[in-house]
Amino acid sequence: MRRSERRKYRRRILWGRVILAALVVAFAIWGGYHLFGYLMKQKFFLGKEEPVSQVEEKKPPEDKKVEVAKKRLHLYLPDEQYINLVEETREVSEGSIEEMVKELFKALSESKVKVIPSDTELKHVFIGKGVLFLDLSSDIIRNHPGGSNAELLTIYSIVNSICKSFPEFKMVQILVDGKVVNTLKGHIDISLPIEPLWKFRARE
Secondary structure (H helix, E strand, C coil): CCHHHHHHHHHHHHHHHHHHHHHHHHHHHHHHHHHHHHHHHCCCCCCCCCCHHHCCCCCCCCCCCCCCCEEEEEEEEECCCCCCEEEEEEEEECCCHHHHHHHHHHHHHCCCCCCCCCCCCEEEEEECCCEEEEEECCHHHHCCCCCHHHHHHHHHHHHHHHHHHCCCCCEEEEEECCEECCCCCCCCCCCCCECCCCCCCCCC
């Protein structure tokens, strides 16, 4: 084989290799382009989106109602004949002794069967060892109807209600305008602490 023919042969081989390499590169580009498009359609890179309807909405947490502790008060009120004291119960929000005693006194004052003279104010509450001191306004004396039965009903309605509602107190001392008084209307001595009288019955 002549030298010129060998050169031509080598050129053909070289060009063949170049053309083959170009075809391979072109095919790779074409295949990569279509593969990328396919993956994009399948959301390979972005991830599959879920329909909005399938996304659960988060509900805000419900407010829990705070339960307030209750205290049961025992009220001793006169019956319709004003002879006996009848027990009733009432619930109030639990608080300090002073607050609950004021609620009790308010309930006694506002009862249908009157036992506390009108306009009587509970001015102060003092706590002693086993004794509760109630400081009342002078209206309890000035507006009291008088009579031994009415005086008994007023005193023991207060004392029995306090001692039953608050067992830690065994006696009640009634003060008027911050002072110890002998009696409300001259029949019952209230100068000392008074114990409850559970089997109460007014004089007929």
